[in-house]
Amino acid sequence: MRSVDYRDLIGGTLIILAGAVGMYHSLTAFQVGTAARMGPGYFPAITGGLLILCGILIVIPALRRAGPMPTLELRPLIWISLSVLAFALLVLPFGLVPAVIVQSLVASQADSKLSRKGSLLLAVCLAGGAWVIFKGGLGVILPAFAWPW
Template identity: 45%
Template structure:
């Protein structure tokens, strides 16, 4: 259905503005510091302000642009929520690689007909990258695979 405004971008931009504002306000609970000696709130505040600005850049043109009215779909929302929850529950018990594979498999069901071959390749690539970045690069003590469940 066509509308007089682009509601897809209005909703997305408004969510970005709300998220960036919350992030910025929450960062103010910490010491901001100075430009020469930045405190723990400096970077999160800056990122939050940038997200608010990008949200405004998305919303303002959409107010004068015709577009469609979004039709909510429950399947992608539930698939992504289930994927994140499954990852959170599996990472401690099974390790980073199995948790990432489960996350990728469940998130793929957000599409109507996911390509299983591409999902498997993506899961393996994300698992390898996660191990390299988090355990090797950052030194976070998460086992790649926990053999004793």
């Protein structure tokens, strides 16, 4: 009987799948162009190809070593999914900073190791970092605060 590292096998396969979907979409929906004159689909196609390569580099060693079968944990799955949904629903009406704070606080419920004080400190630091990177560094056209009232 051959043993397999199932965690890396599943993870690598999902990375390959994500890269293949992204690459297929960029090659069929956008003009790719050439290396000298890149089109809008060039970078996503290259990124998808690199994801496929990384997934293959994860899957091949996983076929040669043993590892436990991962179990599906519902608590992290539910809380992380809810945090992404909360960010999507709050970012436009309230702005980037409040949406990141709420997302961080909701996502922190996925793990019971972080205290409430630690969760709040993490949320504030992440919101500040997001503001510095996206508003200050990249100039993203998204309000930091946009109160709907």
